[in-house]
Amino acid sequence: MWNFPLLPEVASTFAGQVDAVFFALTALSVLFSAIICVAIIYFAVKYRRGSKADRSNPVHTSLKLELSWSIIPFILGLGIFVWATIIYVNMYTMPKGDALKINVVAKQWMWKFQHPNGRREINDLHVPTGRPVELTMTSQDVIHSFFVPAFRAKRDVLPGRVSTAWFEATKPGKYHLFCAEYCGTEHSLMGGTVHVMEPQAYQEWLTTGNASSETPVQAGERLFNSYGCAVCHGRQSTFRAPKVEGLFGSQVKLKDGNTVTADEQYLRESILHSQAKIVAGYDPV
Secondary structure (H helix, E strand, O other): OOOOOOOOOOOEOOHHHHHHHHHHHHHHHHHHHHHHHHHHHHHHHHOOOOOOOOOOOOOOOOHHHHHHHHHHHHHHHHHHHHHHHHHHHHHOOOOOOOOEEEEEEEEOOEEEEEOOOOOEEEOEEEEEOOOOEEEEEEEOOOOEEEEEHHHOEEEEEOEOOOEEEEEOEOOOEEEEEEEOOOOOOOHHHOEEEEEEEOHHHHHHHHOOOOOOOOOHHHHHHHHHHHOOOHHHHOOOOOOOOOOOOOOOOOEEEEOOOOEEEOOHHHHHHHHHOOOOOOEOOOOOO
């Protein structure tokens, strides 16, 4: 059983901004609810049975009053919308610079992480403070959702697709990690811990323990050769097939005339469904 306060502590760059929007919406809701409640009570008392209030129903109109109760809520609502949209866009726009890139694989019922040097973790994620952390995530089976309440960070993790998310932790400590999408009978047990460390402590942790002797790039090259992919797609291949050297991040022209960027999503789709997007000049033979 996970136990945490109703409002988790603020431990990331955007957590305070998200909370500010939440409290602003709560305050406005309380304000207008109070105004309406007071008005209901006032009229209920004034026009109660037996009171001497005027019930002749005279017709009164006030253009200023009607404009006020229409324009003021509209401006407040639009202001909240713009404010929240700016925060949302910033939260889902990957930062430029030296972000720590971590690969994430969700599986019933665990979270698997791999750091740039090859070190792997299950249900535990170690990250440094003061540095953006970029997560590249996919699922091996069903839909999951990566959720760290203290960071106010949540992103769905889908099978057959690559999703990304980022956060920047600001306070060392241990924070709960959840799957926020029902994923099966043991969904409630699919949790973990994010360990936020000082940069120096993180580097010391990263270079000790079960770090792999090969980087993800080296591991990918080994698999590329061992599974025979290089026979057709390698640099020295004599077969007429698209070459993968220098492919990542480039623009690929397709048979239908469209152009796509060779990103993680495109490469994964091409591996799993080779004829989903046919490269121009390479008909499926």
